[in-house]
Amino acid sequence: MLSESDKKILRILQQEGRITNHELAARCGMSPSACLERLRRLRERGYILGYAALLNPEKLGQPLLIFIEVTLDRTTGDVFREFAEAVRGRPEIVECHMVAGGFDYLLKLRMPDMTSYRTFLTHLAEMPGVRETRSYPVIEEVKSGVALPL
Amino acid sequence: MLSESDKKILRILQQEGRITNHELAARCGMSPSACLERLRRLRERGYILGYAALLNPEKLGQPLLIFIEVTLDRTTGDVFREFAEAVRGRPEIVECHMVAGGFDYLLKLRMPDMTSYRTFLTHLAEMPGVRETRSYPVIEEVKSGVALPL
DNA sequence: GCGCCAAACCGAAGGATCTTCGGGTTCTCT
């Protein structure tokens, strides 16, 4: 289903998404045309979802990284849908995962400073169904990658 | 420090990292050469860290997304350094953040299935300084992006 | 062994793209 050459291509593209096809082919030990054909099929079959530029949060005024655990009121079944909808409307929420365990949602945020974080907390408390939140500011990013193990 | 044109370029590149310079210039309403010059400076000044292909975790046999909170023994000061070092050696750990709050580290994992997760837990328990862990399997990914708000 | 087929590969070539360069425009400050 996925040859060793394909994996090598994906591994390289995870690190250098804008590498030229020539360079990619050279590193994989094949011709550009063969490499391009593999690449085309990988994208067609859904292995590659897209490409993204990785920006520097600090340079762009978003140095604060914060995780927030959110617990909802379980009064109605629509609460989860409404909360998820509200999350999509807030760009500072980079990630939002519904989890099994002691709480309902785990949020990942990028923020300029503590003041804007304070304002966000009041907005969060007003979002539909929110009963309780616990915040965890990130002190040090030991590992922060988009790369999957292959 | 960062013009409106620059922001527009960054916004587009976050969504489509492999867009051609021609297309990018057209969408920003400028000539390809002007656009390329801005792009070059954005990269040079550290606003753009790099580019990455976004792969499909399910197609690549890593459908499980799990967060784990880790608490360490505070016996020695080296514990944090040793733990961070061990984390770097495990590719299934996609992210690792040292946080302030009720625990010490928050891990984000990609896993093939519950069996491999079970084996990982034993490895995790054997990592230096680990006292306690709490796992939160992700049921639904409401939002999972790399895009920063601009 | 032998022929057949599919899959993968290669190299060439036309078309598209990148990237540099010289020059023009706009704006500000003196």
Added chain:
DNA sequence: AGAGAACCCGAAGATCCTTCGGTTTGGCGC
């Protein structure tokens, strides 16, 4: 007004993409 900086444009050679026909490789049945 004049100088200079910052920004922009269009042209042109170099590079790259992408398609195409032909070749090799590796099964598979006869």
